[in-house]
Amino acid sequence: MLGKLGDMTAPLLSLEHLLFRWPGQDRPCLDIPQFRVAADEQVFIHGESGSGKSTLLNLIAGVLLPQRGRIEALGQELSGLSAAARDRFRVDHIGLIFQQFNLIPYLSVLDNVLLPCRFSKRRLARAGEGRQAAATLLTHLDLAEDLWRRPATQLSVGQQQRVAAARALIGRPEIVIADEPTSALDAARQTAFLELLRRECAAAHAALLFVSHDQRLAAGFQRQVHLDGINRARQAAT
Amino acid sequence: MTHLLPLALKSAWNRRHTLALTAVAIALSVTLLLGIERLRQDARDSFAQAVSGTDLIVGARTSPIQLLLYAVFRIGEATNNLGWDSAQALAAHPAVAWTIPISLGDSHHDFPVLGTTGAYFEHFRYGDKQPLALAQGKPFIGLFDAVLGAEVARRLGYRLGDRITLAHGMEGNGLAEHGDKPFTVVGILAPTGTPVDRTVHISLEALEAIHLDWQGGAPMPGLAIPPELVKKFDLTPKAVTAVLVGLKTRAGVFAMQRWVANYRDEALMGVLPGVALAQLWDMMAVAEQALLAVSALVVAVSFAGLVAVVLAGLGERRRELAILRSVGARPRDLFALLALEGAAVTLAGAVAGVVLLAILSMVAGPWAQSHYGLTLSLALPGAGEMKLLGGVVLVGTLASLLPGWRAYRLSLADGLTPRV
Numbered sequence: 001m002l003g004k005l006g007d008m009t010a011p012l013l014s015l016e017h018l019l020f021r022w023p024g025q026d027r028p029c030l031d032i033p034q035f036r037v038a039a040d041e042q043v044f045i046h047g048e049s050g051s052g053k054s055t056l057l058n059l060i061a062g063v064l065l066p067q068r069g070r071i072e073a074l075g076q077e078l079s080g081l082s083a084a085a086r087d088r089f090r091v092d093h094i095g096l097i098f099q100q101f102n103l104i105p106y107l108s109v110l111d112n113v114l115l116p117c118r119f120s121k122r123r124l125a126r127a128g129e130g131r132q133a134a135a136t137l138l139t140h141l142d143l144a145e146d147l148w149r150r151p152a153t154q155l156s157v158g159q160q161q162r163v164a165a166a167r168a169l170i171g172r173p174e175i176v177i178a179d180e181p182t183s184a185l186d187a188a189r190q191t192a193f194l195e196l197l198r199r200e201c202a203a204a205h206a207a208l209l210f211v212s213h214d215q216r217l218a219a220g221f222q223r224q225v226h227l228d229g230i231n232r233a234r235q236a237a238t
Numbered sequence: 239m240t241h242l243l244p245l246a247l248k249s250a251w252n253r254r255h256t257l258a259l260t261a262v263a264i265a266l267s268v269t270l271l272l273g274i275e276r277l278r279q280d281a282r283d284s285f286a287q288a289v290s291g292t293d294l295i296v297g298a299r300t301s302p303i304q305l306l307l308y309a310v311f312r313i314g315e316a317t318n319n320l321g322w323d324s325a326q327a328l329a330a331h332p333a334v335a336w337t338i339p340i341s342l343g344d345s346h347h348d349f350p351v352l353g354t355t356g357a358y359f360e361h362f363r364y365g366d367k368q369p370l371a372l373a374q375g376k377p378f379i380g381l382f383d384a385v386l387g388a389e390v391a392r393r394l395g396y397r398l399g400d401r402i403t404l405a406h407g408m409e410g411n412g413l414a415e416h417g418d419k420p421f422t423v424v425g426i427l428a429p430t431g432t433p434v435d436r437t438v439h440i441s442l443e444a445l446e447a448i449h450l451d452w453q454g455g456a457p458m459p460g461l462a463i464p465p466e467l468v469k470k471f472d473l474t475p476k477a478v479t480a481v482l483v484g485l486k487t488r489a490g491v492f493a494m495q496r497w498v499a500n501y502r503d504e505a506l507m508g509v510l511p512g513v514a515l516a517q518l519w520d521m522m523a524v525a526e527q528a529l530l531a532v533s534a535l536v537v538a539v540s541f542a543g544l545v546a547v548v549l550a551g552l553g554e555r556r557r558e559l560a561i562l563r564s565v566g567a568r569p570r571d572l573f574a575l576l577a578l579e580g581a582a583v584t585l586a587g588a589v590a591g592v593v594l595l596a597i598l599s600m601v602a603g604p605w606a607q608s609h610y611g612l613t614l615s616l617a618l619p620g621a622g623e624m625k626l627l628g629g630v631v632l633v634g635t636l637a638s639l640l641p642g643w644r645a646y647r648l649s650l651a652d653g654l655t656p657r658v
Contacts, residue, residue, distance in 0.1 A: 054654075054655040057654060057655070058653040058654055058655065061564070061653075061654055063563065063653035063654055064653060083568070083569070084568050084570075087563075087566055087567070087568045088566060090564070090566055091565050091566025092566075096564040096565075096654065098560075098561075098564075098654070098655075101557045101561075102561065103561070104249075104558055104561055104562070105252065105558070106248050106249055106251065106252030107245075107248060111248075115561075115562075115565045116565045116566065118241045118245075118565075119241060119565050119566035119567060120565075120566055167565070179655075
């Protein structure tokens with residue numbers, strides 16, 4: 001695995017001939033001949049709602065398995081793993097940020113950030129001193145120390161999204177997937193959040209998959225992909 | 239599992255009010271269930287304690303249970319009497335070691351009055367073959383002497399030397415009093431935890447004496463025999479309610495029972511106390527089962543409540559489940575999280591139920607003792623109760639698998655993006 005990672009030609013994430021159809025539907029939801037992401041790459045994936053974004057995220061995160069094709073992350077073919085192994089793989093290597101309601105209401109900010117370390121020995125080991133790492137991330141993401149012990153629900157939406165980013169980044173996973181993380185923020189905060197996220201992903205050497213319907217956010221991404229452009233299922237539909 | 243426990247605790251704490259209410263419902267149902275079981279056990283123990291060492295209770299033919307209830311527990315209707323001749327014949331039988339004739343019917347402030355002989359204090363046994371002991375005074379010697387059970391003396395505040403009058407009949411106010419012939423308290427028995435504590439003991443002769451000038455349950459008009467004169471009459475009783483019989487060897491009990499049944503001069507019946515008690519429990523079994531079934535139903539209802547509460551909470555927790563999935567929780571972790579919560583609430587409810595029962599027994603114990611002569615035990619749950627308790631926790635845990643299973647299904651269906 002290390003050898004493959006060192007090999008510049010091997011992508012961090014690779015989807016080949018991927019076909020996914022929801023049970024009970026005649027037409028596939030996703031039909032992606034090829035999609036690759038290199039290590040450290042920051043990709044903006046543009047997709048309307050209903051374009052299969054969430055399905056794609058669930059596939060990459062190993063929650064769903066395609067009917068056909070391969071999803072390879074860090075040289076690991078996900079279909080070859082058991083469900084439990086995929087769950088472990090996800091927490092070991094992938095940080096996730098959702099649109100909203102990212103935080104567990106009954107945990108403090110700090111405990112929310114430390115959640116992946118609770119489930120992953122690898123993330124815990126890579127974080128070093130867990131609390132120290134969380135503190136550093138929270139500080140970088142501009143969250144004042146007096147918020148850390150508060151229940152997550154007492155924070156503003158913008159603050160909550162930054163906590164979610166800290167959680168996605170703790171223990172330096174190789175991939176960070178953000179699903180419309182800014183849609184609940186106003187325009188000014190969107191930009192600020194995006195900048196922070198991109199900066200921290202770069203600092204952590206994590207590839208960033210940023211999924212959004214909002215084309216305006218694409219500026220600044222080195223690579224922009226239109227989901228319908230790589231998804232043949234949608235091309236056939238339209 | 240260990241990484242889930244703190245999460246489960248914090249999550250439960252977050253919903254502590256609903257869960258606490260659910261636990262209270264479970265605690266109450268557990269108290270009811272165990273309380274009924276314990277009451278049943280204690281009632282049986284109390285009854286079994288009441289008579290010991292008596293091989294046969296002999297009385298006029300009636301139902302064995304009725305004879306036992308009346309003669310030993312002073313419960314129920316007066317049975318027919320048996321003639322004094324029969325009692326004498328019984329006492330003279332070669333297999334018989336001792337007899338205690340007893341006569342019931344009068345009362346003192348709702349406590350039954352028992353006419354008997356000195357043999358009562360010598361031969362009567364209760365509990366584990368314990369003899370009666372006098373806390374104060376001595377057995378009755380004089381005609382109008384009375385020996386009180388511990389409870390009678392305590393409740394009515396009697397001391398040695400106090401004068402008491404007896405009432406004709408058993409219950410209620412407005413009973414005709416034997417006011418002309420007062421008794422003197424000469425002895426007070428030590429507590430036994432049996433109906434003896436609630437009994438006023440006098441001699442058979444005294445019982446005869448106070449009824450000399452009575453007929454058909456009322457004083458004979460125009461006839462009043464003052465206490466000084468009663469000794470001039472023959473005070474040998476004409477009949478008694480029952481005779482408690484002790485045999486020389488227990489092995490002869492069935493032969494003796496046959497002898498009693500075949501007794502020619504009178505229709506008699508001999509009852510083995512243990513057998514009659516067993517019959518009584520058989521009779522009560524249906525009622526006991528019904529009570530137990532009702533309380534089991536209450537437990538079931540409280541578990542339905544638990545499942546409903548946890549399931550209802552699950553709808554709001556779908557986001558939470560998705561987040562946990564995103565940070566590596568397996569569906570079976572989420573199953574465990576929910577099942578663990580239900581099991582913990584059940585366990586907390588069960589423990590609280592046991593504590594509540596202990597408090598209740600402590601508070602209600604003296605009352606049950608004085609009103610029903612029922613000793614409520616304040617013991618750790620016995621084997622039977624532990625079985626019930628184990629059953630409750632098991633059923634609660636099984637019931638909690640349902641929300642666990644639902645969480646499992648939801649987390650598989652939702653993945654990282656709950657459809658709420």
